[in-house]
Every structure is written in structure tokens, then in C-alpha cells.
Amino acid sequence: MSGHGDAQVMISAKSGPLKGVASVPGDKSISHRSLIFGAMAVGETKISGLLEGEDVIDTAKAMRAFGATVTRHGEGIWSVNGVGVGGFQEPADVIDCGNSGTGVRLIMGTMATTPISATFTGDASLRKRPMGRVTDPLSLFGTEAYGRKGGRLPMTVVGAADPVPVRYTLPVASAQVKSAVLLAGLNAPGETVVIEREPTRDHSERMLLGFGADLSVEKTAEGHVITLKGRPELRPQSVAVPRDPSSAAFPVCAALITEGSDIRVPGVSQNLTRNGLYLTLVEMGALIDFENPREEGGEPVADLRVRFSPDLKGIEVPEERAPSMIDEYPILSVVASFAEGVTTMRGVKELRVKESDRIDAMARGLEACGVKIEEEEDVLIVHGMGAGGMPGGATCKTHLDHRIAMSFLVAGMAAKREITVDDGSPIVTSFPVFEALMNGLGAAIRRG
Numbered sequence: 001m002s003g004h005g006d007a008q009v010m011i012s013a014k015s016g017p018l019k020g021v022a023s024v025p026g027d028k029s030i031s032h033r034s035l036i037f038g039a040m041a042v043g044e045t046k047i048s049g050l051l052e053g054e055d056v057i058d059t060a061k062a063m064r065a066f067g068a069t070v071t072r073h074g075e076g077i078w079s080v081n082g083v084g085v086g087g088f089q090e091p092a093d094v095i096d097c098g099n100s101g102t103g104v105r106l107i108m109g110t111m112a113t114t115p116i117s118a119t120f121t122g123d124a125s126l127r128k129r130p131m132g133r134v135t136d137p138l139s140l141f142g143t144e145a146y147g148r149k150g151g152r153l154p155m156t157v158v159g160a161a162d163p164v165p166v167r168y169t170l171p172v173a174s175a176q177v178k179s180a181v182l183l184a185g186l187n188a189p190g191e192t193v194v195i196e197r198e199p200t201r202d203h204s205e206r207m208l209l210g211f212g213a214d215l216s217v218e219k220t221a222e223g224h225v226i227t228l229k230g231r232p233e234l235r236p237q238s239v240a241v242p243r244d245p246s247s248a249a250f251p252v253c254a255a256l257i258t259e260g261s262d263i264r265v266p267g268v269s270q271n272l273t274r275n276g277l278y279l280t281l282v283e284m285g286a287l288i289d290f291e292n293p294r295e296e297g298g299e300p301v302a303d304l305r306v307r308f309s310p311d312l313k314g315i316e317v318p319e320e321r322a323p324s325m326i327d328e329y330p331i332l333s334v335v336a337s338f339a340e341g342v343t344t345m346r347g348v349k350e351l352r353v354k355e356s357d358r359i360d361a362m363a364r365g366l367e368a369c370g371v372k373i374e375e376e377e378d379v380l381i382v383h384g385m386g387a388g389g390m391p392g393g394a395t396c397k398t399h400l401d402h403r404i405a406m407s408f409l410v411a412g413m414a415a416k417r418e419i420t421v422d423d424g425s426p427i428v429t430s431f432p433v434f435e436a437l438m439n440g441l442g443a444a445i446r447r448g
Contacts, residue, residue, distance in 0.1 A: 009448025010405070010424035010435075012412025017260030017308070018441040022251035026051040026076060026241035027269055028430055029175075029203050030299070032059050032102050034239040036110055037211050038080030039068035040087075040186065041234040047078045049241035054429040055100035062107050065091035066118075076241075085234060086187040090116035094154070097122045099355060099402070099429040102176055104153070105134045109180030112143040113163035113187040121154040125355045125400035125426070131155055133172070134180045140166045141184050165190035165230060169222070172350065173323040175200040175273075178226070182208065182215075188230045197223040200323045201273040206298050210237055242269040242299045246327045247431045249277055250406050251441060253331045255306040256286050257338040257414040259388065263441060265304040267296065276325030277332060284312045284339055310387040314341030322347040327354075329380065330407040333362045337371045338414060339384035349378040355426070356399035365396035365408055369419060393417035402426040406434055413443050420448060 026049040036059065038045030050056065052075070060070045060078070067089035069081040083089070088111050095118055097104035104120050108131070111118055121127065132151030139145070141163040147155030165188045168181050178194050182204055185192025205226060208215050214229035248268045255261035270278075270293065282288060287307040294301060314336060322345075325332070329348055336343035351358040359380050363373045370391030372383035392415025398405040405424045412419030427434050435445055 006425070007423040008425040009420060009422060010409060011418055011420045011446050011448050012409040013418040013444040014415065015258055015413045015444045016442050018255045018258050018263050018443065019261070020263060020441050022263055022265045022437055022441060024243045024247040024251065024265060024268070024437070025053065025431060025433065027244040028053065028055060028246065029102065029201060030241050031056045032106060033203055033207050034241060035059050035063050035070065035080060036106055036183070037207050037234065038236065039063040039066065039082045040085050040110065041082040041211055041236040042084045043082065043236035045080045045082065045236040046238045047080070047241065048076060050076050050078050051241065051244065052076065053432050054098050055103055058096060058098040058100060059103040059107065062095050062097065062103070065093065065095055066111065082236065085231060086114050088114045088116060091118050094119045094121055097126060099123050099126055099400070099426055101126060101129055101355070105131070105176040105180050106183060108134055108157050109138065109183035111159050112138040112157060112184040113141050114159045115161040117156060117158045119154060119156045123400065127153045130353055133174065133177050137166065137168050137177065137181050138184055140168065141188055143184070163188040165192045167193040169195040170197070173198040173200050175204070179204040182226065182228055185228045185230055186213070186232070190230055192228045192230060194226045195222050195224070198320065198323050199224055199273055201271065210298055211235055240296050242296050242301045243267045245269045245274050248304070249328050249331050250410055250431070250434065251438065252288070252304060252306050253335050254410045254413050254438065254443065256281065256309045256312065256335060257387070259308055261308040263306050265306065267301050268304055270300040270302050273324050276321040277328035280315070280317055280321065280325065280332060281335065283315055284335070285309055286312065312339035314339045314343040314384045316344045317346070319347035322350070326350050327403060330358050330362050330403045331410060333366060333380060333382050334407050334411045336382035336384055337366060337390050337411065338387055340386050341384055343382045343384060345380045347378060348380055354401070356401040356404060358401065358404060361397065361399050361401060361404045362407065365394065365404070368394035368396060369411065369415060388414060388416070390415040391417060392419045395420040395422060398423050398426065400426050402430050406431065409445055
């Protein structure tokens with residue numbers, strides 16, 4: 001499959017019990033950052049467990065274009081010889097970030113305070129996504145950006161020749177925006193301060209500290225105040241990428257709703273800024289055991305044992321939990337369809353500006369599969385039909401969104417009739433082994 005090629009129809013039929021070990025790929029957020037931070041360090045950064053999905057490969061290509069030496073040594077084993085903070089060279093060609101909003105926004109931040117220009121583009125989905133939420137705060141450093149109407153790609157970013165430090169309060173909870181501002185602050189003099197009212201995933205802060213940046217986080221009445229001193233010399237590191245909790249969500253949720261299932265998912269990140277889905281599932285009555293808790297690569301991880309959970313109950317998901325599970329609401333809405341009662345998800349408007357309008361995409365697809373849905377701008381409500389209750393039998397539109405595609409393929413494993421997705425090709429951007437892994441557990445996913 002190719003996230004940049006022809007559409008690939010995929011069909012998921014009712015499966016038998018899922019059994020075995022689901023070794024999901026490395027965390028996408030940490031994979032992006034390990035390449036980018038490695039490119040800004042002086043010396044060789046060694047990375048193991050890197051996710052080799054198209055999104056991350058596009059970031060690796062971008063780091064090469066900016067002058068870093070990026071080498072693949074084997075499956076998941078990479079090295080980056082960096083050029084130092086402020087050492088990026090001007091790329092000779094357009095930077096294509098494919099489907100990755102994380103990649104393009106973090107890379108824009110990284111080059112924003114270096115006096116070079118770069119033009120960014122992406123696939124049809126990424127070109128629809130707003131970049132103003134990043135380019136607006138970057139302009140405070142002195143950066144200029146010129147894009148299509150609505151602040152969309154293709155876009156040329158002109159780095160600040162004489163950047164100034166910035167104090168910025170995030171208007172929305174967004175780890176991408178926070179990280180872009182911090183990355184820009186690395187090559188600005190003085191202290192750059194980012195204030196977030198709601199905590200978001202903290203991989204950038206953890207990795208910046210690991211690479212030797214002078215960074216502090218203070219909890220105040222304003223929120224989390226992150227202070228970064230500019231122009232450090234970052235030290236190369238050995239980065240062990242933990243397994244992605246967002247990717248793990250798919251086999252985990254499939255096992256919960258598929259009768260007789262009992263699987264293990266080893267080494268999944270349990271970072272408190274990423275584990276909202278798992279807290280929610282347990283509250284719904286999911287049979288998940290968190291075994292062998294430990295730390296890998298500076299991140300807390302655990303091995304998960306997951307069993308079919310026929311007594312799932314609908315709940316009101318706490319609104320303040322949204323930042324820690326924003327990518328997991330699509331698959332949660334599938335699980336909610338197989339629960340008894342109503343599941344209400346509030347504070348989810350950020351989903352409308354992801355790879356697709358994920359609220360609309362899931363609502364329309366679930367309705368086509370026979371599930372009653374209510375939605376508002378910031379709310380999604382799913383009326384559960386109990387274990388095995390979803391009729392299915394629909395063709396669901398994915399809108400070039402990998403998480404929508406995988407969510408409906410999971411739904412098809414437990415629905416009464418098979419579910420088709422119109423295009424599963426974007427799955428390769430984040431979870432290239434999804435089809436093989438799920439079928440290896442006992443799923444019945446096939447190409448159309």
C-alpha cells in the first residue's frame with residue numbers, strides 16, 4: 001500500500017477469537033522527534049525501534065535535505081549525524097511531508113530561526129490542513145510564511161535572520177504547536193517560554209532534556225510554564241523508541257470487542273500524556289492487565305494482556321482527558337458501539353482539523369453500519385449496541401485518513417456483516433504492518 005498512490009479497497013469480515021502477541025511498531029511521535037533532534041545535535045545519534053512508516057521516512061528525507069546524514073542500518077536501526085542547532089542548510093528542493101502534520105509542523109519550527117528558506121508540501125490530505133496555528137507563533141520570532149488561502153500547503157517558510165525569544169500561551173491544546181515553538185526557540189537568544197493551560201504529550205520536553213537542552217517545566221496558576229534557554233549545543237544520544245500506544249490501540253480494541261480473544265501487546269508506552277484511551281477503556285469495563293511496568297528510552301512502558309470484554313458500559317469521557325487521547329477517539333467510538341449504553345465524548349473539536357474531519361468521518365461511517373450517533377462541533381455521542389450488536393454491512397469513506405481506515409477495519413472484525421473501507425492505502429503512513437499483524441492474530445482482512 002502507498003499513502004501517495006492509488007486507492008486500495010479493503011474489507012474486514014467477522015473473525016474468530018484473536019490470539020497471540022501483537023508487536024506493534026515504534027511510537028510515531030518519538031520516531032519523528034528522534035530524527036529531528038538528532039539532526040540538531042553535533043555528532044552521531046543512534047536510534048533503535050524507529051517506526052518505518054511513510055510519515056517518519058518523509059521526516060528522515062527532510063533531515064537529509066537540510067544537511068544531516070541519516071542512515072538506515074537495519075530494521076528500525078538508524079543513525080543521524082547532526083549539523084548542530086542553527087546549522088541547517090537551505091534545501092535544494094521542495095520538502096514533501098506526505099501525510100504527516102507532526103512532521104511538517106515540527107520541521108517548520110526547527111528551521112524557523114535559521115536564515116534559510118524552505119517550501120513545504122504534502123499529500124491531498126495534508127494540503128487541506130491549517131498551518132496558521134504554527135506559522136502564527138513562529139512569526140513572533142521574525143519568521144515569515146507564504147502559503148495558500150487559509151494558511152495551507154504548499155507553503156514557503158523564510159527563517160528569521162535575527163530571531164528574538166518568545167513568550168507564547170497556546171490557544172489550543174496542541175503538542176505539535178508547543179513543540180514547533182520550542183524547536184524554534186532553540187536557535188533564538190535568551191529564553192523562550194511556552195505556556196499550556198492543559199498538558200499535552202511531553203515527548204519534546206523529555207527528549208530536549210535528554211539531548212542536553214536547558215529546559216524547565218513549572219506548574220503555575222497559568223498552567224504548565226515551559227522555559228527553554230536558546231542556543232545550546234545538543235549532545236547526540238542513543239534513543240530506544242518505545243512501542244506506539246496509538247498503534248497498539250487497534251489490536252487492543254479489536255480484542256476487547258471480538259468474542260473469545262486473548263492477546264498480549266508488549267512494551268507499550270504508558271506516558272501519562274498519552275494513556276487517556278487506556279484509562280477510559282478500563283472505566284468502561286475492559287479486561288486489560290498492565291504487566292511488567294518499566295522504563296525504556298526515558299519513557300514508562302508496560303506489557304498489556306487484553307481479553308474479550310462482553311460487559312463494556314458506555315461512559316461520559318472526561319473532557320480534560322482529550323489531549324491525552326486525541327488520536328484515539330475514532331477507535332474509541334468503535335468500542336463504544338459495542339458497549340451497553342451511551343458514550344459521550346466532549347472537548348473533541350481538535351478532531352475536525354486532523355487528517356480529516358474525524359468526527360464527521362466516524363459519525364457517517366458508524367451510522368452507515370447501523371449505529372445511532374449524535375454530534376456537535378465539540379461533541380460525539382455513540383449509542384452502544386452491546387457485544388456483537390453492530391449490523392455492519394457498509395462501505396465507509398476514509399478521507400485519506402489512516403486512523404479512520406483502521407478503525408472501521410477493526411469494527412468489521414466484530415460486526416454482524418463485513419465492513420468495507422474505500423481506501424486503506426494511508427495506513428502505511430503510520431502502521432505499515434497493520435494488515436499482516438491483525439491477520440496474524442486471527443482477523444479476516446482482505447484487499448478488494
